Amino acid sequence: MTIKIPKNYMGKPIEGSLERVLASAPAIPDATTIAQPIVVPTPANINDPQNYIILPGKTHGNYSYSDLLVAMERTHRGKNWEDSHRALSQENSFMLNIRQFADFLNLIRSKKAYDGNGILIDERKIDSILDLILTVRDPWRSEWLDAKFESKGGLMGVGKKMHIQYGYGINSNGQLCFTSEFPLDDYLSSNKTPGIDTNDWLSNANKFGLPKSDVKDGNLYYWRPTDGSVAGFGANSDGASLGCGGDASYASSSLGVRAARPKK
Numbered sequence: 001m002t003i004k005i006p007k008n009y010m011g012k013p014i015e016g017s018l019e020r021v022l023a024s025a026p027a028i029p030d031a032t033t034i035a036q037p038i039v040v041p042t043p044a045n046i047n048d049p050q051n052y053i054i055l056p057g058k059t060h061g062n063y064s065y066s067d068l069l070v071a072m073e074r075t076h077r078g079k080n081w082e083d084s085h086r087a088l089s090q091e092n093s094f095m096l097n098i099r100q101f102a103d104f105l106n107l108i109r110s111k112k113a114y115d116g117n118g119i120l121i122d123e124r125k126i127d128s129i130l131d132l133i134l135t136v137r138d139p140w141r142s143e144w145l146d147a148k149f150e151s152k153g154g155l156m157g158v159g160k161k162m163h164i165q166y167g168y169g170i171n172s173n174g175q176l177c178f179t180s181e182f183p184l185d186d187y188l189s190s191n192k193t194p195g196i197d198t199n200d201w202l203s204n205a206n207k208f209g210l211p212k213s214d215v216k217d218g219n220l221y222y223w224r225p226t227d228g229s230v231a232g233f234g235a236n237s238d239g240a241s242l243g244c245g246g247d248a249s250y251a252s253s254s255l256g257v258r259a260a261r262p263k264k
Contacts, residue, residue, distance in 0.1 A: 049116025074256030098209030142234025149225035
């Protein structure tokens with residue numbers, strides 16, 4: 001089968017996207033927490049727990065999260081990245097970050113997932129969820145992820161290092177803000193088309209959910225983080241893609257978001 005490389009991914013052109021060699025940056029703190037008065041979602045109190053999947057909390061290095069309820073279906077289609085965050089905030093929900101999304105994929109691929117009532121989900125339902133996310137077929141299905149990237153540091157543009165920002169929410173002034181920022185390390189900093197092995201990515205992703213620099217080759221397209229870009233995941237007849245070079249202003253009827261809430 002011939003695999004065609006898409007001309008665009010989440011609103012950004014792929015042609016001419018060259019790998020940049022980043023100079024080693026000066027010492028940067030391991031983590032920065034941004035003090036923003038974001039409205040934190042309260043534990044879930046929903047009317048349809050059967051339409052959510054329990055994602056058990058995980059610890060990855062110095063990052064951890066508690067048990068979550070994750071929607072089985074994408075919602076808020078046709079919205080850009082920022083408007084998707086705003087829509088979720090109005091529902092007391094939030095967007096999965098890349099690490100949580102990778103854990104979510106690992107969970108449903110195990111076929112041992114439970115709904116919000118604690119009932120084991122039928123494998124046929126699990127298969128339908130996996131099909132919508134991963135299967136290489138038309139139509140295009142894609143979803144936003146909670147990650148934005150910025151190149152920072154260095155001196156006069158030399159020695160910059162890519163940072164990831166996540167934990168986005170709406171503050172009391174109605175502004176979209178992030179809560180945490182980290183410099184990236186041990187991640188794949190070049191595009192791979194078609195590229196990386198899905199199993200290796202999901203089994204060995206770094207603490208942010210990104211593929212490591214030594215990830216095995218495979219058929220999952222990977223678009224590296226670029227300055228000012230955001231993340232998403234999608235699939236169509238050309239292939240499945242983990243995109244970290246998306247345009248936050250892009251919108252499409254095939255693009256949605258998967259709502260999540262704290263379980264308790």
